[in-house]
Amino acid sequence: MNISVIIPLKDEADSLPELTDWIRKVMEINAYSYEVILVDDGSTDQSWEVISSIHQNDNRFKGIKFKRNYGKSAALNVAFKEAKGDVVITMDADLQDSPDEIPSLYRKVMHENFDLVSGWKKKRFDNVLTKNIPSKFFNAVTRKMSGIQLNDFNCGLKAYKNEVIKNIDVYGEMHRYIPVLAKWAGYSKIGEKEVEHRARKYGISKFGWERFINGFLDLTTIMFIGKFGKKPMQFFGLLGTASFMIGLLISLYLIISKVINLDFTITNRPSFYIALTIMMIGTQLFLAGFIGELVSRNASDRNCYNIDSTKGI
Numbered sequence: 089m090n091i092s093v094i095i096p097l098k099d100e101a102d103s104l105p106e107l108t109d110w111i112r113k114v115m116e117i118n119a120y121s122y123e124v125i126l127v128d129d130g131s132t133d134q135s136w137e138v139i140s141s142i143h144q145n146d147n148r149f150k151g152i153k154f155k156r157n158y159g160k161s162a163a164l165n166v167a168f169k170e171a172k173g174d175v176v177i178t179m180d181a182d183l184q185d186s187p188d189e190i191p192s193l194y195r196k197v198m199h200e201n202f203d204l205v206s207g208w209k210k211k212r213f214d215n216v217l218t219k220n221i222p223s224k225f226f227n228a229v230t231r232k233m234s235g236i237q238l239n240d241f242n243c244g245l246k247a248y249k250n251e252v253i254k255n256i257d258v259y260g261e262m263h264r265y266i267p268v269l270a271k272w273a274g275y276s277k278i279g280e281k282e283v284e285h286r287a288r289k290y291g292i293s294k295f296g297w298e299r300f301i302n303g304f305l306d307l308t309t310i311m312f313i314g315k316f317g318k319k320p321m322q323f324f325g326l327l328g329t330a331s332f333m334i335g336l337l338i339s340l341y342l343i344i345s346k347v348i349n350l351d352f353t354i355t356n357r358p359s360f361y362i363a364l365t366i367m368m369i370g371t372q373l374f375l376a377g378f379i380g381e382l383v384s385r386n387a388s389d390r391n392c393y394n395i396d397s398t399k400g401i
Contacts, residue, residue: 092173096163130157207245324377332370
């Protein structure tokens with residue numbers, strides 16, 4: 089199979105017939121073998137009935153239905169496990185992503201050998217205050233923290249080699265940072281393509297301001313796990329040791345001051361309590377690293393690596 093198209097959706101009954109007809113037309117013109125996986129993420133409208141009708145008319149269009157709304161990351165993660173195409177393309181269901189971009193994305197993965205190609209909606213039709221400006225800010229932060237030079241990490245229109253999506257887990261709000269997950273999994277050939285962004289034709293946006301807070305927290309989690317996930321003692325142990333030593337030095341200073349001057353009262357000084365607090369925090373951080381190391385050493389995937397080839401074995 090050439091292509092798997094994955095479309096997470098919630099309350100998009102109006103747009104689905106037009107979108108699926110458009111995808112079918114693009115695939116037939118280019119003679120691709122394909123499947124389309126529509127993930128209904130807890131819709132309250134007639135989305136599932138529309139998906140069922142589309143599937144009855146063409147079984148290349150498949151549906152997955154969640155009992156409630158779990159979020160876009162969960163929808164993508166479930167569909168990634170089912171996708172069979174050599175190239176997996178994700179897109180939104182609101183007709184703001186154009187299926188006409190599918191052939192060029194497919195070629196960049198198959199012929200230019202990119203592991204992942206992310207769309208870049210250079211010209212956007214979203215609200216400037218609630219989407220455009222915050223998106224520019226978080227894209228800049230993500231570029232700085234991850235080292236991946238993409239202009240639009242959160243673009244729903246992306247193309248992947250099948251092996252990439254089989255080797256990453258997407259949860260929380262981490263669908264925004266799939267390129268970062270892919271990089272940490274060893275897939276470093278990440279490209280970008282300018283794509284058309286269309287004005288929303290049906291319905292309203294499902295995302296609010298809270299997505300930026302959740303997204304930033306998830307980015308911090310990704311960066312920490314990617315660097316220290318298998319060696320937590322190097323982070324917590326270093327901080328704990330440094331904190332404990334600072335407290336110890338302050339304590340030694342107070343003790344020496346007491347030896348030199350017997351009238352010197354240690355317990356009346358704020359520095360005494362500061363030193364005790366810092367030493368306790370240092371001890372707790374060190375123990376957190378030690379416990380994290382024990383958990384990591386007993387994890388089933390501690391020594392699981394993404395091997396590129398086995399030539400000569």
